[in-house]
Amino acid sequence: MKRIVVGTRKSPLALTQTEMVMAKLQEHHTGLEIGMEKIVTKGDRILDVTLSKVGGKGLFIKEIEQAMYEKKIDFAVHSLKDMPTEMPEGLMLAAITEREDPRDVVITRNGSTFADLPIGARVGTSSLRRAAQLLNARPDIEIVSVRGNINTRIAKLEELQLDAIVLAAAGLERMGWAEKISERLSTELCIPAVGQGALAIQCRSEDEEIREILSVLDDVNTRRTVTAERTVLGRLNGGCQIPIGAFAELEGGELKLTGIVGSADGLTLLKETATGTDPMALGHAVAERLIEKGAGEILAKVREEISQ
Template sequence: MGKSVKTVSVGTRQSALAQTQTRWVMDRLREFQPDWEWRMEKILTKGDRILDVTLSKIGGKGLFIKEIERALLEGRIDLAVHSMKDLPAEMPEGLVVAAVTPREDPRDCLISRTGAGLDELPAGSVVGTSSLRRQAQILARRPDLEVKPVRGNVDTRLRKLEEGRFDAVVLARAGLSRLGLEDQITEVLSFDKMLPAVGQGALAVQCRGEDASVLRLIRKINDPHAEKAVRAERAFLHAFEGGCHLPVAAYAQVEGEKVCLDGLVASPDGRRVLRDREEGNDAEAVGRRLAEKLLRLGAEEILSAVRAEVER
């Protein structure tokens, strides 16, 4: 009798980008376990189901992952692949992020119909984004622009731009790169112009903490540098009890043992921007210290106003 083959189900969102990212992870894991049978399980999440409301208005944390995490906890899937920026600061008991993948370019980019960059767009131009973080930073730099919500996957957003509903849209460079759409980019936005979302550009591979064989396997594709950077960024977000849809941004760079973290909290209208930097060897401590700095400068006041607006 031949030995039984272990079948591993990998959960993911249904979008083309999510499936591309998940296939990449499955290919890496298959290199270590070619004998296992790998199967992708596409799961519809609340964030993908409700497309006519901005993300901050839907409310709740984990809009793109809750259903996937439930499938994991119930044993319907063995592991899950998420965009790290979709993971709320807190995770359900029993689940762990076993690996953070090597990070793609974490910057945001602008795609405009005319080829104009952010600083060249004519006054009154309409820029599409459903992210309060992006909206705040665009309006801080260009208060003469109009920011309107745009939802849907990357293809949908690019189609809406083409149809003339927007003069420009802002998207993560990592997603465009993974989909082979880098030729669409008008301008890659420098960190001075726009700090990214916490964890942007990295993938999180999640599993049950008790599933030793799967956990051991996933750890093999962990990138220690990316993991340390993301730990600092997530500690910063965690200090604000943050979902991923608050106007909070952070980016950490790791050089040897040292972590250098830039962080930002801004009002959605861009009129108040708190931004600072912190560095040190302990990733979580750096994130907490930077958050405390911004809290002393008035971050809680800004975020309380945002939460009150969302709950209205």
């Protein structure tokens, strides 16, 4: 069997995720050789500015996609939550892996829960989505911008004397660090990022042999739920740096989808839930309801604040 090459970011989590994908592919395809190309993205280079200020969609994937166009790599492994809702021409999502725990978690210095943090607690996150929801629940807390890979952010807990940091459960689990989690935040309190917990396997649309090799990684149920979520994001014209969250789960044969849009200060938080069987129709319905409630105005204001 031929040798193929996968592209990935250089962060410890990205490398771990890519190695997991490589191992799964080799389980299914005996004798498959896979090389790895480590690529530095714009999002990795600029660490002294909050993600929302860096701007643009696809901060962690553009350079990897370029390597695919130039045929330096055959496919790429991304965190689905980093992926814009529209694919560039000539590229496609060949597979979306089975989702791990999609929730956000808090790591606190003394192991306490989010509700038990002291008044005025300093909470580290670079995500406007997390900030909006946490401030809505606890207006007394102070949000401190924290960037970098998981190791860096955990270290900032002590360095910056923070009371807590907020991360994705899936990343910590993949790194084998689940024991560091103080609390998994319920989706009632904090709706996750679109696609959080799933990996996106991207390749060139024309490359049928690669598509066939990668197809074994595709999880039908995860694809349905994240399609509903990504439809909300696409309709609201949001990137991963805007305070939008969406979370879908299967209940029987039906999908239950909740979408949120918040102001960066947490004072306004719009939330809509609906059920249905067609992921795209459901995503559109939830997005339209959010728009009717004023989501467009909130997001326009956030974008204006970011650009200043």
